[in-house]
Amino acid sequence: MSTDLRTSSPDLxxxxxxxxRKDLTAIEPLSVAELTTLLDTATAFKTVxxxxxxxVPALRGKTMVNFFVEPSTRTRVSFELAALRLSxxxxxxxxxxxxxxKGETLKxxxxxxxxxxxxxxxxxxxxxxxxxxxxxxxxxxIINAGDGAHEHPTQALLDTFTIxxxxxxxxxxxxxxxxxILFSRVARSNIHALTKLGARVTLVGPPTLVPRAFEHLGVxxxxxxxxxxxxxxxxxxxxxxxxxxxxxYFPSLGEYTALFGLTKQRAEMLKPDALIxxxxxxxxxxxxxxxxxxxxxxxxxxxxTNGLAVRMAVxxxxxxxxxxxx
Amino acid sequence: xxxxxxxPAPGASVILDxxxxxxxxxxxxxxxxxxxxxLAKVALIGIPSRGVEIARRLxxxxxxxxxxxxxxxxxxxxxxxxxxxxxRIPPRVERTILPDDIDGKTLVLTDDVLFSGRTCRAAMDSxxxxxxxxxxxxxVLIDRGHRELPIRADYVGKNLPSALDERVHVRFAATDGxxxxxxxxxxx
Numbered sequence: 285m286s287t288d289l290r291t292s293s294p295d296l297x298x299x300x301x302x303x304x305r306k307d308l309t310a311i312e313p314l315s316v317a318e319l320t321t322l323l324d325t326a327t328a329f330k331t332v333x334x335x336x337x338x339x340v341p342a343l344r345g346k347t348m349v350n351f352f353v354e355p356s357t358r359t360r361v362s363f364e365l366a367a368l369r370l371s372x373x374x375x376x377x378x379x380x381x382x383x384x385x386k387g388e389t390l391k392x393x394x395x396x397x398x399x400x401x402x403x404x405x406x407x408x409x410x411x412x413x414x415x416x417x418x419x420x421x422x423x424x425x426i427i428n429a430g431d432g433a434h435e436h437p438t439q440a441l442l443d444t445f446t447i448x449x450x451x452x453x454x455x456x457x458x459x460x461x462x463x464x465i466l467f468s469r470v471a472r473s474n475i476h477a478l479t480k481l482g483a484r485v486t487l488v489g490p491p492t493l494v495p496r497a498f499e500h501l502g503v504x505x506x507x508x509x510x511x512x513x514x515x516x517x518x519x520x521x522x523x524x525x526x527x528x529x530x531x532x533y534f535p536s537l538g539e540y541t542a543l544f545g546l547t548k549q550r551a552e553m554l555k556p557d558a559l560i561x562x563x564x565x566x567x568x569x570x571x572x573x574x575x576x577x578x579x580x581x582x583x584x585x586x587x588x589t590n591g592l593a594v595r596m597a598v599x600x601x602x603x604x605x606x607x608x609x610x
Numbered sequence: 611x612x613x614x615x616x617x618p619a620p621g622a623s624v625i626l627d628x629x630x631x632x633x634x635x636x637x638x639x640x641x642x643x644x645x646x647x648x649l650a651k652v653a654l655i656g657i658p659s660r661g662v663e664i665a666r667r668l669x670x671x672x673x674x675x676x677x678x679x680x681x682x683x684x685x686x687x688x689x690x691x692x693x694x695x696x697x698r699i700p701p702r703v704e705r706t707i708l709p710d711d712i713d714g715k716t717l718v719l720t721d722d723v724l725f726s727g728r729t730c731r732a733a734m735d736s737x738x739x740x741x742x743x744x745x746x747x748x749x750v751l752i753d754r755g756h757r758e759l760p761i762r763a764d765y766v767g768k769n770l771p772s773a774l775d776e777r778v779h780v781r782f783a784a785t786d787g788x789x790x791x792x793x794x795x796x797x798x
Binding site: 335 | 653656669683686703704707739740
């Protein structure tokens with residue numbers, strides 16, 4: 285017989301959902317209770333993927349617009365699938381196909397979308413603060429899918445969700461984030477989420493990409509990867525973002541790999557149960573050894589699966605709030 | 611969302627005390643056994659949050675009375691509701707816990723109060739996306755009337771005629787931290 289209530293009991297005394305935001309533009313302003321609500325809701329939505337019918341009617345009749353001014357495959361597809369599983373209608377707009385190329389402003393384009401009764405706009409934009417800008421001006425729910433080097437909240441939520449699911453908790457866990465922190469919205473969102481939930485965060489990379497200034501966020505900064513690996517519960521490898529960098533930040537990819545790449549030899553230094561994470565897309569052989577990325581210790585594909593659950597939770601919670609005002 | 615645990619206000623009419631709730635659940639457990647000769651195919655599925663406690667208690671009682679261990683699980687209804695837009699904050703979503711295969715099973719949905727019937731409809735919709743149970747039965751502690759859908763309960767702890775502006779409160783020690791009780795109050 286499968287596990288039932290007597291062996292796996294939900295916490296019926298758990299407090300109710302703590303959520304009253306129509307938008308998710310950043311992790312930084314969220315409370316611990318809000319973060320926990322997001323993660324708990326995602327836990328429930330994750331099971332939808334295991335059903336015979338992988339679709340629930342929660343957002344039936346709502347319209348979600350995927351508005352990606354910067355290129356993306358995985359995040360856009362993940363949001364689209366999440367919306368479809370919640371029975372929302374979805375349209376996709378990319379920068380090249382939108383009137384932004386004709387000189388229309390972001391606000392005007394978004395107003396047009398809203399005039400077409402879009403209930404949720406998922407925005408990826410190269411300018412920090414773009415999502416917040418729209419959130420303050422539109423009735424629609426605005427979900428930030430990455431704004432410049434500022435935040436990428438759903439990526440941080442899925443990383444945090446994966447850690448909590450795999451290791452059972454966040455508090456006290458030591459997470460080492462390696463690589464291009466300076467340009468990384470993923471790192472910023474992760475730092476906020478992890479520190480709020482009580483994890484210990486260490487940032488590692490070349491001084492040009494991991495300046496000491498990050499320490500004011502409550503994290504440790506080091507430039508010596510080998511010294512922190514034996515104490516890590518999680519290593520999160522960030523992609524070297526060719527598109528955001530000029531060459532002066534480090535001499536060569538080869539030197540980067542030699543100093544900060546997770547090679548097979550370095551992986552030997554990790555605890556046996558340490559998790560290897562990567563938000564993708566992977567530069568194989570640069571941040572991470574190719575075989576290591578495919579090994580059993582890497583949870584890279586589970587991160588993708590969890591991304592779907594987390595985005596369903598975000599859409600459900602934000603659209604649910606917005607509906608109250610409609 | 612669980613309201614803050616609060617005992618009945620002075621003057622509120624207590625409908626069932628802990629002993630009466632226990633008697634009602636024992637009677638329902640006997641009725642489930644009587645109605646379902648093939649008990650091994652029965653699973654009790656609680657609707658969060660207090661329906662889950664009822665499923666758990668009924669499962670224990672049924673095993674005690676019949677010797678058959680029946681599955682006790684949970685079905686989330688939040689993502690299947692038709693009134694998401696009516697809530698100020700989104701209803702809490704729970705993890706669904708069902709037998710590995712529900713095809714051919716008899717699922718007994720359990721809830722604390724049957725009112726409009728919309729929660730039951732959402733629960734049945736949810737179950738149908740997991741498979742095709744042989745039948746679904748419905749057990750409630752309180753049936754207060756005012757149905758908005760053609761739904762009725764198979765097992766009722768107590769029929770409680772109520773006015774629309776009255777509220778029925780069910781509290782369990784396991785879910786609310788105060789003594790098991792059912793009472794009514796009038797919305798001011």
